[in-house]
Amino acid sequence: MTRVDTIKPARKTPRFSDTQIEMAHGAGGTASRRLVEGLIGPYFANPTLQAFADAASVSVNGTQIATTADGFVVKPLRFPGGSIGELAVNGTLNDLAVSAAKPLVLMATLILEAGLPASTLESEIEAMAIAARKSGVSIVGGDTKVVEHGKADGMYVTTFGIGIADGRANLDPASIRPGDRILLSGPIGAHGITILLARGELDIEADLVSDTRPVWPFVEALLERVAPAIRWMRDPTRGGVATSLNELVRGSDYGVALFEESVPMHDAVRGACELLGLDPLHIANEGQFLAVIAPDRADEALAVVRAVPGGEGATFIGEVRAEPKRRVIGVNGYGGTRVIDMLVGDPLPRIC
Amino acid sequence: MTRVDTIKPARKTPRFSDTQIEMAHGAGGTASRRLVEGLIGPYFANPTLQAFADAASVSVNGTQIATTADGFVVKPLRFPGGSIGELAVNGTLNDLAVSAAKPLVLMATLILEAGLPASTLESEIEAMAIAARKSGVSIVGGDTKVVEHGKADGMYVTTFGIGIADGRANLDPASIRPGDRILLSGPIGAHGITILLARGELDIEADLVSDTRPVWPFVEALLERVAPAIRWMRDPTRGGVATSLNELVRGSDYGVALFEESVPMHDAVRGACELLGLDPLHIANEGQFLAVIAPDRADEALAVVRAVPGGEGATFIGEVRAEPKRRVIGVNGYGGTRVIDMLVGDPLPRIC
Numbered sequence: 001m002t003r004v005d006t007i008k009p010a011r012k013t014p015r016f017s018d019t020q021i022e023m024a025h026g027a028g029g030t031a032s033r034r035l036v037e038g039l040i041g042p043y044f045a046n047p048t049l050q051a052f053a054d055a056a057s058v059s060v061n062g063t064q065i066a067t068t069a070d071g072f073v074v075k076p077l078r079f080p081g082g083s084i085g086e087l088a089v090n091g092t093l094n095d096l097a098v099s100a101a102k103p104l105v106l107m108a109t110l111i112l113e114a115g116l117p118a119s120t121l122e123s124e125i126e127a128m129a130i131a132a133r134k135s136g137v138s139i140v141g142g143d144t145k146v147v148e149h150g151k152a153d154g155m156y157v158t159t160f161g162i163g164i165a166d167g168r169a170n171l172d173p174a175s176i177r178p179g180d181r182i183l184l185s186g187p188i189g190a191h192g193i194t195i196l197l198a199r200g201e202l203d204i205e206a207d208l209v210s211d212t213r214p215v216w217p218f219v220e221a222l223l224e225r226v227a228p229a230i231r232w233m234r235d236p237t238r239g240g241v242a243t244s245l246n247e248l249v250r251g252s253d254y255g256v257a258l259f260e261e262s263v264p265m266h267d268a269v270r271g272a273c274e275l276l277g278l279d280p281l282h283i284a285n286e287g288q289f290l291a292v293i294a295p296d297r298a299d300e301a302l303a304v305v306r307a308v309p310g311g312e313g314a315t316f317i318g319e320v321r322a323e324p325k326r327r328v329i330g331v332n333g334y335g336g337t338r339v340i341d342m343l344v345g346d347p348l349p350r351i352c
Numbered sequence: 353m354t355r356v357d358t359i360k361p362a363r364k365t366p367r368f369s370d371t372q373i374e375m376a377h378g379a380g381g382t383a384s385r386r387l388v389e390g391l392i393g394p395y396f397a398n399p400t401l402q403a404f405a406d407a408a409s410v411s412v413n414g415t416q417i418a419t420t421a422d423g424f425v426v427k428p429l430r431f432p433g434g435s436i437g438e439l440a441v442n443g444t445l446n447d448l449a450v451s452a453a454k455p456l457v458l459m460a461t462l463i464l465e466a467g468l469p470a471s472t473l474e475s476e477i478e479a480m481a482i483a484a485r486k487s488g489v490s491i492v493g494g495d496t497k498v499v500e501h502g503k504a505d506g507m508y509v510t511t512f513g514i515g516i517a518d519g520r521a522n523l524d525p526a527s528i529r530p531g532d533r534i535l536l537s538g539p540i541g542a543h544g545i546t547i548l549l550a551r552g553e554l555d556i557e558a559d560l561v562s563d564t565r566p567v568w569p570f571v572e573a574l575l576e577r578v579a580p581a582i583r584w585m586r587d588p589t590r591g592g593v594a595t596s597l598n599e600l601v602r603g604s605d606y607g608v609a610l611f612e613e614s615v616p617m618h619d620a621v622r623g624a625c626e627l628l629g630l631d632p633l634h635i636a637n638e639g640q641f642l643a644v645i646a647p648d649r650a651d652e653a654l655a656v657v658r659a660v661p662g663g664e665g666a667t668f669i670g671e672v673r674a675e676p677k678r679r680v681i682g683v684n685g686y687g688g689t690r691v692i693d694m695l696v697g698d699p700l701p702r703i704c
Binding site (some may be wrong): 006016018019020022024025026027032035036039040043044055056058060061062063065067069070071072073087103104107108110111113114115117118119121125126128129132138139140141142143144145146147148150151152153156158162164167171239283313341349350 | 366368369370372373374375376377378379384387388391396407408410411412414415417420421422423424425455456457459460461462463464465466467468469470471473474477478480481484491492493494495496497498499500502503504505508510512514516520664681701
């Protein structure tokens with residue numbers, strides 16, 4: 001046991017200077033990044049891992065495992081297409097999948113509000129069990145805490161997952177090169193907009209369900225067929241496709257051109273975003289993934305994803321460009337361009 | 353991907369029949385057990401692991417790892433001797449330690465209430481970092497979510513730990529035998545009573561601090577010197593020593609005799625419990641552990657623990673007996689006896 005009484009935080013990034021926590025700090029955009037990089041990361045910094053990230057790679061006697069932790073506070077607990085329990089399982093499995101790690105086990109910790117109907121809890125436990133079993137994964141343990149009525153909002157779920165790294169792929173944002181193609185697995189924004197509409201605060205009706213699902217079947221197919229061509233993957237959840245792509249290029253020597261008209265989305269998502277002044281590129285997805293693929297195998301990769309049931313909507317939405325560095329540039333059908341930034345603020349709190 | 357639309361829960365225990373969640377379901381006693389065994393366990397049951405437990409053993413390419421998940425909702429966030437962040441790290445490390453697993457990495461998920469002062473969060477992040485560094489463990493990742501003001505109580509922390517199983521010990525409650533000695537690492541009840549007093553709702557003052565600390569140094573010393581003699585270990589947190597010992601014997605062919613006057617505790621704990629009508633055997637500890645040791649190595653084991661700084665208060669508090677089976681019997685100095693049950697209800701909510 002080492003004696004440590006104070007920690008001198010590593011300071012590589014601007015210090016977090018906000019005086020209190022706001023909803024935006026949980027939204028996955030710029031405020032979340034400031035919190036994680038400016039406050040949490042410097043304390044937790046360690047020799048092997050500088051980032052406080054969703055997923056981490058750890059060696060266990062020579063076997064590389066991926067571990068991931070996620071919290072779920074979605075409101076309402078049930079929504080068209082899914083629920084907090086199902087989301088908690090698939091969200092964690094998807095973090096492992098886009099790290100090219102085959103899920104091994106899950107654990108789950110529940111924070112319950114006193115007064116929660118037992119039937120509500122049972123529904124979510126069942127949803128977790130079903131989602132885990134569909135993916136062939138066991139939930140091997142966890143913890144349950146209860147807080148007073150009014151000190152939570154029904155229930156919160158946190159999940160932890162362990163996966164075995166698939167050695168066939170070598171994912172590294174530093175490996176991207178100009179000309180690489182950006183593959184998206186399907187239409188964007190369905191999760192975030194579904195949650196927004198499910199709250200019933202807006203007078204909008206739409207025939208829309210969350211896209212929540214495991215992405216491992218697609219990733220597994222890619223790994224089997226074109227593993228060496230996969231440079232990077234990410235599930236664009238909080239902060240959406242725009243935030244994920246900005247995270248890809250922010251430490252890179254390259255940029256991304258996003259062909260805006262190529263980005264698939266349901267009419268209901270497009271319509272709701274127009275009505276509400278939201279950018280669909282910032283809306284959360286729970287069943288999609290982005291992959292950067294080397295150009296010589298890109299068409300093959302797309303065919304592989306499209307051949308997996310549920311992958312029919314996959315398409316290329318952009319490519320890596322030499323300039324402008326560290327930027328995501330939206331290109332429209334007329335050749336017009338705009339800078340696409342990370343999410344700022346939190347237009348849709350508690351969507352996952 | 354297997355197609356699964358409903359789960360038929362395994363039913364080995366009485367079904368959970370409470371209609372709503374109450375504080376007692378999070379207290380670690382009989383109500384918690386009913387919830388976990390009657391509602392959660394049957395859905396999550398799987399071939400290798402029937403229990404939804406704090407810690408689980410998982411094989412990674414032949415290496416046995418222990419994984420553990422814990423939630424922390426302690427109120428107040430800071431208390432004499434510790435804080436939620438420090439507790440979250442040490443609590444999880446201790447779950448690994450009593451599984452005879454050397455901690456490898458930790459992850460942490462934060463659920464923050466909007467309006468939380470950033471300085472409060474920073475203090476807890478620092479406390480987590482200090483606790484992790486003291487034990488030589490890295491916090492390699494996590495997640496941060498924010499809920500509206502009024503939908504949490506400052507902050508909740510969930511932690512996830514992975515450890516490498518120490519092959520020298522073979523812990524198994526089924527391996528206990530009459531005559532085995534029950535070793536306790538030090539005085540009980542300091543954590544729970546400290547939290548209770550820190551809330552300031554009672555007109556009691558006491559010079560008491562939480563016992564929160566890592567127990568790995570004691571466990572490591574035992575593993576180095578008397579590993580084959582260790583039958584079982586547990587950290588008696590929620591539900592206290594009484595609940596842990598009942599969990600030991602409930603599936604056993606044997607019982608436990610607890611020599612009540614041998615159980616060490618601070619006068620302040622004894623006094624507060626008398627005043628409030630609480631049984632100190634039900635009060636939570638955060639820096640103690642129980643070990644069942646084979647009789648031939650028991651004295652050596654006690655000397656080993658006492659030789660580790662902070663282990664001076666270790667002592668034997670009981671022994672395994674052939675009768676009565678599956679019971680913990682308290683024996684007083686006059687030979688009188690009483691049945692010591694698991695915690696029922698929740699006299700001290702949110703103590704961890």
